[in-house]
Amino acid sequence: MTASMATSRASGRGSTTGRDGSMAASSARVAAMNGASAPFIALEQVEMMFGTHRVVDQLDLTITRGEFVSLLGPSGSGKTTILMLLAGFLQPTAGSICLGGKRIDHLPPHRRDMGVVFQNYALFPHMSVADNVAFPLRMRRVGREEIEQRVTRALDMVQLQHLRDRRPAMLSGGQQQRIALARALVFEPSVVLMDEPLGALDKQLREQMQLDIRDLHRRLGLTIVFVTHDQGEALTMSDRIAVFNRGRIEQIGSPTEIYDRPASRFVAEFIGETNLMAGKVTTTGPDGSLIRLDSGEDMAASAADWPAAGNEALLSVRPENVTVQPVGTARRTERVNIMQAKVADSVYQGDHLRLHLDCGQRRMIARLDRQVADYAVGTQVDVVFQADNCRVIPT
């Protein structure tokens, strides 16, 4: 697909304007050109109430041009609502929304120039594939020949030229998905909004589409706001992820920041899997922090300046950062934590092995390489994890 898109772009470039050329630039370049300080989309103190139900709560969010930002959160956390606010299907009850420095929160949807890909694609069932893709161009009164060219190019881009005369009902889910994408991109909108666009596809197709969309994003320099409740999807695709909980952003940052340095218990538990241990902060600082667990052990954690010493906190360590050694073989150092445990269960998962460990009152999970020798249930072991892999999280 990538190769064919490249050729279609290249062959089509002659007939289109300079704008197309600039959109073909990589997202990194565009972001650099605009400078990180100039937000393209800016939501300020946006609030959305449905009756007395506060669905979006004092939201601040800025997105630069060419960025791929995912809104990630459990269902009901207000992601769709934010997308609908951006697209103009809802008006915020307070706050402002700006695009390219201009307020747009009172513009109707058809004047916002945003391409929306809906969860169930929302293709026009009474129009052929080609007419679906031509629709936004017709609404903009583009000339007949140009429409024909751009539709052809858009269909080439998603490799569905051969289906142009079909009705949406005669297409598979993945094909409908691509048509929806082509339709949202064909008019070169300034922003593309996608609401769980891959939710209805099976796993294999979903992964293929994730790569395809990411590729389109880079190739066309699109600004994309992508809603998903699938953390894997968000981690794979995004420049930045905004993690939502009950209408608020819990944390916003790059995938690695979010995954490696979760800022709250919610983020730690929602993104990936984690072991959490309750305790009290003893020291914090640039050289690492110390936390005394409720069970009495002292654990070393990565550098942190917050929460301050004396506060309740949680220690978070990812299962893949937990290793296990035969009992008595591990040595505790300043930067290595160890713990005694008994293997409660051992589950073979194909590419890895999951050990459920009993550490006194606590349960931990370790994710081990399958090459590692099997530990029988009931075996006493040493649990080892590096301080740098441990995060202190406020409770």
Place this chain on the structure above:
Amino acid sequence: MSAPQEIKTASARAMLLGPALVFMAMVFFLPIWTVLVQSVSDPAISNALPATVAAVAEWDPHTAPTIAMQEALAEDLRAIDDPQILGDVVRRLNSQQAGFRTLISRTSGALNRLADDASIDLVAIDPRWDDPIYSQAIAATMSPTTDRFLLAAVDMARDAAGNIGTVGPDVSANRDTFLRTFAIAATVSLVCLLIGYPYAMLMASSRGWVRGVLIASVLLPLWTSLLVRTAAWYVLLQDKGLINSALQWVGLIDEPLGLLFSRTGVVIAMSHVLLPFMVLPIYSVLLTIPPNLGPAAASLGANPIRSFLHVQLPLSSLGIASGSLLVFMSAIGYYITPALIGGPTDQMISSLIAFFAMGSANWGMAAAFGVLLLIPTLLLYVAYDRVTSRTNGRST
């Protein structure tokens, strides 16, 4: 949503709904309201004799009629210039008290001959005016509202003293018509249920072309004109019709059964017309019952009858309820089928309404029957609405 947008939606909605609401208000709700009003209104006297009504209101009915009343009546009678209004007054008073017809015509004739400024002495014109019974009749009819139509519709009436009593069956047999209406509707509902339930089961359990035929056999009659179907039953039920001929040919009967213009004929034809309304709700509920429940019950030790009674029947009870309510509700208002297929003793309330409205222009009586038919119909509709919203709520 912002305020200007809310106003925009509201005004768009008003423009969409407005025309139909005005239309329905004028030609549906106003007519229904008119029926309700007609059933209790009795305006002939209060409209035509306003002065008399005012004077009668101050009169003690146990004493002789007063001079003021006589003068008021004379004034009112002179003011009437439309003979039709005078006719209404005479008819209304005469229905209350026999003798008014001659009394009024003699009085108004004499008044017209009298000079405008001459003193008035009604007793001199007709000595009957001295009898309080006539003034009492005016008093009894002067209210613009009345319950006599509603009472008469259920074979009751007020006597001279205003007490409500039952009228003998020799005079009026409206209660029989009500009972008959409900009996026919109940019979039709039962017949529809007895045929419709097994039919719906058969539909739900069959596959392929068999199901196609079964469904088509329900839908085709439903789509066919009611009048065409009634005409067809007329053909089938007549003495030389196919049913009687077939039965005679088989040798089951010697003489034609006389199905046309009979209660049996009415029930057969109405059941045919209403059967789809029983089958379809039950069928749609049966479709939602998982087909493996029967085998599951059997595996738990229930024989087919017990499995039906304990599993399928309770699960389909909402379908039965909505089908039966729909059929019964439609049946009590039926007019055409009994009018064409039934005999004189098979007529339902609707026929009475049509008779009073079209046969004798007695809109008060027609409206009274209408109200008494409308009330159960609306109650049944509310019940039906409840049942179907429960069905829908469950399936979603």
Place this chain on the structure above:
Amino acid sequence: MKAAKIVFGLLAVTFLMAPLVTILPLAFTSSDLLSYPIRSFSLRWFEELMISDAWRMSIVNSLVIGAGATLLATVLGTLVSLGLRRSFAFSGILKSALLLPMVVPAVILGVGMQITFIQLGLVNTHVGVIIAHTVVALPFVIVSVSGSLAGIDMRVERAAMSLGANPLRVFGHVTLPLMLPGVLSGAVLAFATSLDEVVLTLFVAGPNQRTLARQMFSSIRENISPAIAAAAFVIIVGTVVVAGLVLLFRAAAQRQKPSTVTV
């Protein structure tokens, strides 16, 4: 058990279908009697429909009144369905109220209409009959159009908006084409309802507004003849033709469009 099912099924299907099957052939009898056996076939009763003033006029009246009522009911019912599409305070009650003509016994409505129409000067006029038929046809249009509107995914309309269509164009390009099947079947139901209406016609129509159904009603009552079967034949064929046209129209609308993009 299986045999019992088959016997019951056959009997029930016979009961349901027998009236339709028996009346149609009688339209072609040459006899004066509306009964079997048919000794010889002829078209004389169709000629009768054409020649006799009463029948001919009633057919014309039915077509005129049916067309009027269909148009009025379809327009009003479609507007109402659009207005009731999104629920608001009392919208449920409003809809139930608008469906009441399906429920109220026709005779009661007839009495009320007769009294009201006399006051409005509509009694014994074509307009009056059209209005009366519209009232009972309206619920069918509302049910049918509301059903098709409920089937439209709101996201499809939102998609059109986000792609640059203003509200008017969203309606014209998306909502209208998607609701059209419902409007058409509503119109067919409205026409069928008008064609079949007798009771209200009895109350508000004069001799000049006699419809086909009204004419059949009095001829079954007063002088039964195979002309009734011929009229029934005409009604059934008429209904089938109208329904068939609608199906054809819908099929044509569904057919794939030519491969170039239509602008």
